[in-house]
Amino acid sequence: MLLKEHPLALLRRSWPALLFGALAGALLAALLSFIQPLEYSSTVRILITQPGATNIDPYTVLKSNERIAQNLSQLLYTSSFFENILSQAEGVDRDFFPTNEYDRRRAWSRMVGTTVEPGSGLMLVTIFHPDRAQARSLVQAATQELAKQAPNFFGFSVRVQVIDAPLDSRWIARPNFLNNALAGLVLGALLGLIWMIANRQRI
Template identity: 35%
Template sequence: MFHSPLSRILQGSKILVALGLVTAILAAGVTLLFPLEYRADAGVLIISQSRYGVDPYTVVKSAERIADNIVQVMGTDDFYEKVKQQDGYTINWNVFDTLDARKKRNAWQKGVQGSVVYGTGVLNISAYSTDPEQAKDLAGAAADTLVSKGWQYVGGDVTLQVVNHPVVTKWPVRPNIFTNAVLGFAVGVLLGALVVTRR
């Protein structure tokens, strides 16, 4: 008797769910083998000095372009050194300084990241660390560095101001255990479906 692939999948639904759960658990388990990192977020407002007759929309778009440039600058060695010189924060710089130049730059670019909130002129700063306090201090130091020395990158016609002080996530966000478990479940179900339909 001929059974369509759909009917076979429905008949083997218990197998599919079981395989999905197994792969989800395996994916979550593998995720736990990697260091779990917290994230701290801070916000800096970019204020472009508007000239007479310039409409607000143009001012905001100008701030967004400046923010895009700053996001690129944040991953540079120069910005790293400026953040390192920022007073008032207790940061374990050995995490970066013990690495060779290329690995150090990659670690910095993964550890501190910027993103633009379009339509607002706000630049979000996200810092990651296995220690929540380190993440908070990194985000705070990066934000304060932009406020005090950001003019060196964007010129004197721009003002930067911290509008959101660093706040740390309650739980680790990277790698994402829940997302990996869901993906693992989906992969398990797909593999199970292939097995069931080929029987």
């Protein structure tokens, strides 16, 4: 009579393959991380307010500020904002960006990261760049552009204020070697587990 091998017995017999898959996945992910561009980041926190909205209940104002912050975060990715930011940023190598419009927009979209805190007008803006000083210059220019354009898009009562000055990353911000290695470890372990199950023997 053919019986399926007990899972624990199968695991005891095949754990070297599982371990090998996990370590190989982690090593491969780490190696792939090294071939990607190494980038620093600079992050600024801004607050969107409407000082003139005195006759509206606070909850409505907060939700309105949140929506404005979300819209501003999307506008930041547009080519018009990018060109204005690039023209204002000091010490930024403009040759770093591709001349092809499609590649240029994709490069900018990859460099920018935004986060809006729910229920508030707080927004984090992060710029990634191989040069820490240029990342800082770009995020400062981005903040200035947001403050300048917000009243034009959403009314002159809207104000954008910097509440946390740009904070530069101490170490490489991207790629995240630890996260990539852990993801590779898990993926490698899963592949090892699949191989182990697919090649189990019947006794």
